[in-house]
Amino acid sequence: MSSRHAEPVGVYRAPQxxxxxxxxxxxxxxxxxWEGRAVVQPDRTFESFSxxxxxxxxxxxxxxxxxxxxxxxxxxxxxxxxxxIDGEPKQFAQTRLRHIQLTVWRAIR
Numbered sequence: 001m002s003s004r005h006a007e008p009v010g011v012y013r014a015p016q017x018x019x020x021x022x023x024x025x026x027x028x029x030x031x032x033x034w035e036g037r038a039v040v041q042p043d044r045t046f047e048s049f050s051x052x053x054x055x056x057x058x059x060x061x062x063x064x065x066x067x068x069x070x071x072x073x074x075x076x077x078x079x080x081x082x083x084x085i086d087g088e089p090k091q092f093a094q095t096r097l098r099h100i101q102l103t104v105w106r107a108i109r
Contacts, residue, residue, distance in 0.1 A: 006037035009062065010077040011070045025073065034070060039063040040078055043103055059086070059105045066091065066098040076104050 011034040014025035043059035060078065064070060076083045083104035090101045 006039050007078070008035070009038045009040070009064070010035045011068065012075045012077065012082070013071070013073070014075075027075070030075070033074070034068050036065060036068060038065075038068075038078075043105075056108045057105050058083075058108055059103060062102040062104055064089075064100040064102065066093060066100060068100055070100060070102065076102070078104070081106060 010032050012027075012030040013033045014027045014030040016023050017026045039062070041061045041063075043061050060083065062076060062078070070076075070085070070089050072085050072088045074085055076085065083106045086103040086105050092099050092101065
């Protein structure tokens with residue numbers, strides 16, 4: 001991973017809150033578990049138009065150092081915006097450029 005093209009990112013983790021019916025992350029209580037630099041590249045963009053609302057989805061491929069503490073249930077802060085992680089983080093430890101690859105997304109209205 002080239003640090004020349006890397007930008008600051010943060011990984012946030014939320015505690016689970018439970019009630020009788022369900023368990024969910026409490027993002028109001030999230031804490032930063034990792035901070036560093038990552039390579040962020042554009043991914044696909046999806047748009048959905050309907051009379052009720054116009055939405056699109058902003059997606060990035062993110063390449064973190066192998067030492068980053070990140071899980072599929074975390075959120076990533078990039079350029080002041082929070083993104084959901086889509087799928088499991090992929091570790092590439094056997095290549096020359098050891099890294100973790102993520103796909104992240106957020107809805108835009």
